[in-house]
Amino acid sequence: MRSILKYLFPMKDSTQNKPMKKTITAHPPNWILGVCFLFGGWWILSTIISEPLILPSPLLVAERILSLTVEGSLLPALFMTFFKALEGLGIALMIGTPVGLLMGISRKAEEWLRPTTMVIRSMPVVSWLSSVIVIWGVGWRAPLFIIVTTLLPLIIYNVAQGVKSIDMKLIEMARVYRISRKKVFTRIYLGSIVPFLLSSIRVSLGTMWKVAIVAEFMAGDSGLGIQISWAKFYLETPKVFAFTAVAVISGLLLEYLFDSIISLLYKKGIGIWAQ
Amino acid sequence: MGSMIDVKGLSKAYGNNLILDNMNITIGKHETVAFLGPSGCGKTTFLRCLSDIDRDYRGIINRKYKKAGFVFQEDRLIPWNTLERNLDFVSEDQDKIREALDTVGLLKHRHLHPTQLSGGMRQRANLARALLVEPEVIYFDEPFQSLDLKSKISLMDEIKDIYSKKQFTAVLVTHGIREALVFADRIVIMSREPARLIKEIDITKMRSQLQFFSPETARYEKKILSFYE
Numbered sequence: 272m273r274s275i276l277k278y279l280f281p282m283k284d285s286t287q288n289k290p291m292k293k294t295i296t297a298h299p300p301n302w303i304l305g306v307c308f309l310f311g312g313w314w315i316l317s318t319i320i321s322e323p324l325i326l327p328s329p330l331l332v333a334e335r336i337l338s339l340t341v342e343g344s345l346l347p348a349l350f351m352t353f354f355k356a357l358e359g360l361g362i363a364l365m366i367g368t369p370v371g372l373l374m375g376i377s378r379k380a381e382e383w384l385r386p387t388t389m390v391i392r393s394m395p396v397v398s399w400l401s402s403v404i405v406i407w408g409v410g411w412r413a414p415l416f417i418i419v420t421t422l423l424p425l426i427i428y429n430v431a432q433g434v435k436s437i438d439m440k441l442i443e444m445a446r447v448y449r450i451s452r453k454k455v456f457t458r459i460y461l462g463s464i465v466p467f468l469l470s471s472i473r474v475s476l477g478t479m480w481k482v483a484i485v486a487e488f489m490a491g492d493s494g495l496g497i498q499i500s501w502a503k504f505y506l507e508t509p510k511v512f513a514f515t516a517v518a519v520i521s522g523l524l525l526e527y528l529f530d531s532i533i534s535l536l537y538k539k540g541i542g543i544w545a546q
Numbered sequence: 547m548g549s550m551i552d553v554k555g556l557s558k559a560y561g562n563n564l565i566l567d568n569m570n571i572t573i574g575k576h577e578t579v580a581f582l583g584p585s586g587c588g589k590t591t592f593l594r595c596l597s598d599i600d601r602d603y604r605g606i607i608n609r610k611y612k613k614a615g616f617v618f619q620e621d622r623l624i625p626w627n628t629l630e631r632n633l634d635f636v637s638e639d640q641d642k643i644r645e646a647l648d649t650v651g652l653l654k655h656r657h658l659h660p661t662q663l664s665g666g667m668r669q670r671a672n673l674a675r676a677l678l679v680e681p682e683v684i685y686f687d688e689p690f691q692s693l694d695l696k697s698k699i700s701l702m703d704e705i706k707d708i709y710s711k712k713q714f715t716a717v718l719v720t721h722g723i724r725e726a727l728v729f730a731d732r733i734v735i736m737s738r739e740p741a742r743l744i745k746e747i748d749i750t751k752m753r754s755q756l757q758f759f760s761p762e763t764a765r766y767e768k769k770i771l772s773f774y775e
Binding site: 447454 | 597599616618620622624626627635636675679
């Protein structure tokens with residue numbers, strides 16, 4: 272595994288890391304301008320509308336985030352959603368990886384499983400919800416099920432694609448040297464799917480967060496989704512915006528954290544990604 | 547010198563397209579044989595049949611060995627494994643791995659990944675993997691093709707040096723006439739598709755004169771070229 276990670280996150284050539292001469296610029300970075308544009312636009316729009324029930328101002332939303340944190344309803348909800356989303360991702364990985372491997376290795380298995388995975392992928396969240404609410408009612412099971420069913424096809428297809436992209440010349444080399452099937456599987460097949468698995472986790476991180484909140488909104492009993500649902504019910508729009516803002520920021524932070532870990536491994540690693 | 551590989555009436559076709567046509571040859575024990583021919587004439591197909599990678603052929607190939615190594619045209623190293631791990635894929639005997647890496651001069655690079663090595667070093671690792679199985683026969687499929695001249699000559703010298711110590715049977719297919727002349731004791735020339743064995747030249751007696759840049763090699767090169775239609 273360490274070896275695979277080194278290959279995936281290679282170390283850059285030290286000569287390429289020489290600091291370039293800094294050019295003095297009077298302009299702030301573009302992303303700061305982008306954030307200013309977003310919040311400025313939001314603020315102008317909320318001032319024009321002048322109705323917090325429709326569009327609260329950024330300041331009002333920030334105040335509400337602070338008050339929700341102080342009264343202790345924000346962080347537990349955030350934790351519950353986060354826990355469910357990660358749990359869903361874990362289950363989807365545990366099921367999706369072997370199924371994807373099977374679909375990548377065996378054409379027959381792919382033909383057998385493809386219709387099912389296609390249906391799971393195309394099925395709208397609300398259709399699942401109507402069934403799972405009947406089975407489990409409102410609670411943690413329904414959102415978890417929705418997260419798993421949403422992420423599962425993504426992981427299956429990525430892993431299957433990873434297996435299909437295996438260099439067949441390596442397999443032939445293994446055949447020439449009469450290497451056992453077990454060794455070929457662990458050393459070549461599993462090694463080949465790691466980049467695809469990582470990319471599916473990266474995509475899943477963004478998706479799982481949104482799906483978790485929607486599922487909690489409709490069939491949950493805890494988490495950010497249900498908090499948004501209750502706030503909407505009592506027409507507390509600033510509260511809806513506060514929970515939404517926290518969800519968006521958390522999702523972005525999660526993706527940023529994942530990218531940072533990858534980037535750190537990239538800097539410390541060695542291998543073809545250095546090119 | 548007993549025979550190591552006997553080929554009788556070897557033919558191979560892809561659909562209606564005949565690639566190898568009734569080939570007969572005997573390769574002796576400890577012999578170095580180079581099969582030469584124009585690009586695309588079926589040299590690699592011939593080597594794949596000979597080495598048992600491709601079993602879909604007509605004719606009889608009698609292989610009188612137990613272990614064979616294969617030096618592929620491309621290095622075929624696992625990119626996410628270090629050199630040591632790549633060799634560990636073929637044999638788990640750590641002493642043998644070190645010995646094989648030492649033989650090809652890559653022992654100090656054993657912790658590096660294939661992408662951190664030059665083309666020549668990767669081909670040497672490819673050779674080390676073949677040596678690891680303690681082969682009686684090593685098949686070489688255009689091993690010098692992707693190398694620059696300096697790496698090519700260096701690898702050739704290395705193989706010859708290893709050959710003098712280990713005494714395996716070497717079968718090389720190449721379209722580089724000079725490489726074949728420097729490498730082999732016997733040159734076998736193949737015709738264009740469908741490939742037939744059209745000429746055999748024993749150069750054992752000329753061995754000392756056939757250096758990569760010697761006039762004798764150039765003379766033989768010209769002679770061999772005349773056999774290409």
